[in-house]
Amino acid sequence: MPYLVLLRHGESQWNLENRFTGWVDVPLSSKGEEEARAAGAKLAGLTFDHLFTSVLQRAIQTADLVCATAGFTNLPTTRDQALNERHYGDLQGLNKAETARQYGEEQVKIWRRSYDVRPPNGESLADTAARVLPYYEAHILPLLRAGKNVLVVAHGNSLRALVMHLDRLSPAEVLELNIPTGAPLYYELDAEGNVLAKRYL
Template identity: 65%
Template sequence: MKQLVLIRHGESQWNLENRFTGWVDVPLSPRGEEEAKEAGKKLQAFRFNQAFTSVLTRAIKTLEIVLGVIGQTDLKVEKNQALNERMYGDLQGLNKAETIEKHGAEQVHQWRRSFDVRPPGGESLKDTAERVIPYYEKKIWPALSNGESILVVAHGNSLRALVMHLNQLSQEEVLELNIPTGGPWLFELDDAGNVVNHRYL
């Protein structure tokens, strides 16, 4: 059985401040660092062959903390923009509550939770999936299919796009998917890449 562990980075400073983050490179909050340490503790029994992450600091730092806790600081790590968070365009840096006051709750909900509606200057979840899934198929699945145990540390929306693919969720189902920060999510896959089992650790 092939093992894939997904982790959404620990809480970032802008998660804490309720801001749209997207591709802005903000650090982890102190709580986010603690979440990463807790994730590492839950993965003590695992030994990974390779890790993948985005090019954003909050994901990279989460991965570094996890690898430090499990004693695999020399693990091969590939960083790629394909795993970056969804790009929120003109909303980046704005407080979510203030954005609702300005544009209305319905419009902001549509920007955040529609599958194919882009915020001004940004990406939809569909756009995010169109870079995440090909990257998975080109880079991550080949490593898994070789029998390697893989760790991916990324972001709420890039992981939603990946889980949509793994669990064959519909466009409607993926909109209900919320991935908590810092929680390791184990997927076990068969030789064809089908998910046999998945659970949070």
């Protein structure tokens, strides 16, 4: 049975600074680099046929450190902005605590966690899913159905959209879903790509 591993990048510099990041291309923090290496150590016993990442450097850096630590050499890799973090629009670069003081904690939680409410000039999770899921169906699922093992290194919300689809979560259930940085989420799948089991490694 094929397996799919989803990995959110390690802590970025703006995660550390508690800023909305979105499509701003910030690097990993030193802690994020450590998280990526630790994820690589957890994945070292597995074999993968293909790696997918977003085009943002925090995901690419994480994938590079994972591969170096786990000993994955010459792993076929595809990078696509379809897997990028959701675009936070006018919130990008703002401190989350300051934004909560300005707009209210409840409004910021809705912007961050709801399924279909967009931050000003940004994407909702539904918008993010509208690019992530067709990409998954077109490029990743065919590999899984062919019995290939796939590693996806991406972002909190692009992975939330994918987990929502795989786990068949409702918009209400996805509100409380959080994907931690640097923690490999392992899915065992059947020949059609349906989930048989999942766990964090």
